[in-house]
Amino acid sequence: MYKILCLNKISPVGTKRFGEKYTFSPEVQEPDGILVRSASMHDMELGENLLAIARAGAGVNNIPVNQCIENGVVVFNTPGANANAVKELVLCSLFLTSRKIVSSIDWAKTLKGKGDEVSKLVEKGKSAFTGPEIQGKTLGVIGLGAIGILVANAAKSLGMTVYGYDPFLSVDSAWNLSRSVNHAQSLDEIFATCDYITLHVPLTPETKNLVGTASLQKMKDGVRILNFARGDLVDSDAMLEALQKGKVSAYATDFPDDKLLCAENVIAIPHLGASTPESEDNCAEMAVDELKEYLEDGNIRNSVNMPAISMAREPGTKRICIIHKNVPNTIGLFTSTCGDAGINIENMQSKSRGEYAYTILDVSGEVTADAVSALENLEAIIRVRTIV
Numbered sequence: 001m002y003k004i005l006c007l008n009k010i011s012p013v014g015t016k017r018f019g020e021k022y023t024f025s026p027e028v029q030e031p032d033g034i035l036v037r038s039a040s041m042h043d044m045e046l047g048e049n050l051l052a053i054a055r056a057g058a059g060v061n062n063i064p065v066n067q068c069i070e071n072g073v074v075v076f077n078t079p080g081a082n083a084n085a086v087k088e089l090v091l092c093s094l095f096l097t098s099r100k101i102v103s104s105i106d107w108a109k110t111l112k113g114k115g116d117e118v119s120k121l122v123e124k125g126k127s128a129f130t131g132p133e134i135q136g137k138t139l140g141v142i143g144l145g146a147i148g149i150l151v152a153n154a155a156k157s158l159g160m161t162v163y164g165y166d167p168f169l170s171v172d173s174a175w176n177l178s179r180s181v182n183h184a185q186s187l188d189e190i191f192a193t194c195d196y197i198t199l200h201v202p203l204t205p206e207t208k209n210l211v212g213t214a215s216l217q218k219m220k221d222g223v224r225i226l227n228f229a230r231g232d233l234v235d236s237d238a239m240l241e242a243l244q245k246g247k248v249s250a251y252a253t254d255f256p257d258d259k260l261l262c263a264e265n266v267i268a269i270p271h272l273g274a275s276t277p278e279s280e281d282n283c284a285e286m287a288v289d290e291l292k293e294y295l296e297d298g299n300i301r302n303s304v305n306m307p308a309i310s311m312a313r314e315p316g317t318k319r320i321c322i323i324h325k326n327v328p329n330t331i332g333l334f335t336s337t338c339g340d341a342g343i344n345i346e347n348m349q350s351k352s353r354g355e356y357a358y359t360i361l362d363v364s365g366e367v368t369a370d371a372v373s374a375l376e377n378l379e380a381i382i383r384v385r386t387i388v
């Protein structure tokens with residue numbers, strides 16, 4: 001029986017795929033796997049049994065990814081599974097930041113009780129809420145991954161001129177991006193050119209405060225900024241100052257902090273980007289499948305700290321899965337250690353990712369505790385797991 005700890009509410013459309021070999025709940029002790037959405041895991045102790053964490057979503061800044069790999073814990077996410085939901089809310093926010101929709105609705109509510117006067121007061125007051133159309137304006141998309149691409153392509157079809165910036169653009173993303181999206185060579189080009197700027201990069205030490213005092217100064221007067229990626233990508237103090245001075249006309253964020261919540265021209269949304277039934281189901285299904293594949297067969301798909309690796313099981317073999325450092329001669333040591341223990345390697349695969357690597361050995365012959373210890377004692381080994 002595999003034990004799965006659920007740190008957030010996960011769609012039953014996903015969890016029902018676990019089947020009878022699994023128990024899952026928010027109270028599970030000593031879990032083999034963890035399912036999580038946005039709950040912060042930075043202060044959590046990673047139990048000895050823990051093999052994998054699946055983030056039902058995209059951003060993994062709530063998970064101590066590096067510490068996980070040092071402990072032999074594979075971290076997965078669900079690329080693209082919630083991208084459409086975020087795209088739709090971003091498109092909605094292009095209009096919200098333009099047309100003063102939120103403040104005008106708030107104002108309209110103040111007319112309650114004015115009886116027959118309401119329609120006259122509406123016509124008299126509406127000029128305070130004029131805002132521009134998005135057609136013909138320039139949009140800068142920073143980060144052209146699953147979400148950025150959908151936003152860029154959709155904005156293009158709404159009549160915007162779109163500039164995209166992503167120095168790490170993947171080949172798949174390049175294939176999916178509309179050819180009419182302009183390729184910005186630098187962030188400064190986006191800042192200098194765009195009427196609207198939307199952020200779709202992960203939060204990392206490099207991207208923290210991507211929007212701050214210096215970058216805001218380089219932007220067009222009256223720019224509108226959308227942040228559906230992570231709060232810390234934007235320096236809130238610098239943003240508030242820019243809003244007060246009119247440098248920024250409006251800021252829509254899915255990650256409001258206390259300072260931003262009620263500030264003028266801030267549209268504060270309570271992290272609803274991925275909160276659609278469709279995305280919650282997609283993410284849960286993908287995360288559960290990834291966990292199952294790893295726990296049951298040692299295959300890795302969509303990990304953020306380990307290479308992708310997948311090998312069909314050889315009937316009649318046992319599988320030894322080894323997480324190790326990516327250093328010379330490690331595989332030679334595996335084969336000689338197995339040979340010394342009378343274990344025959346029928347099939348194997350090894351892949352590396354940066355400093356780390358993962359090797360799967362499908363073996364015949366008895367895999368004794370001594371043989372496993374001999375592998376565990378090799379230098380560079382992080383974790384050895386045998387799947388029968």
Ligand SMILES: NC(=O)C1=CN([C@@H]2O[C@H](COP(=O)(O)OP(=O)(O)OC[C@H]3O[C@@H](n4cnc5c(N)ncnc54)[C@H](O)[C@@H]3O)[C@@H](O)[C@H]2O)C=CC1
Nearest residue numbers: 058059143144145146147166168200201202228229273274
């Ligand atoms: N508001 C919400 O509910 C949601 C927020 N997110 C956030 O959005 C982020 C992006 O999500 P996806 O598009 O699904 O991820 P993704 O991994 O598909 O795309 C991220 C893109 O950012 C690019 N990138 C990385 N560093 C960059 C830099 N310094 N400058 C420019 N580009 C850079 C990468 O090359 C990649 O193409 C996530 O990391 C997460 O923080 C994701 C899903 C839901």
Ligand SMILES: O=C(O)C(=O)COP(=O)(O)O
Nearest residue numbers: 037038057058059274275
């Ligand atoms: O996928 C992401 O990165 C998100 O921000 C979505 O977070 P959530 O799963 O809605 O808590």
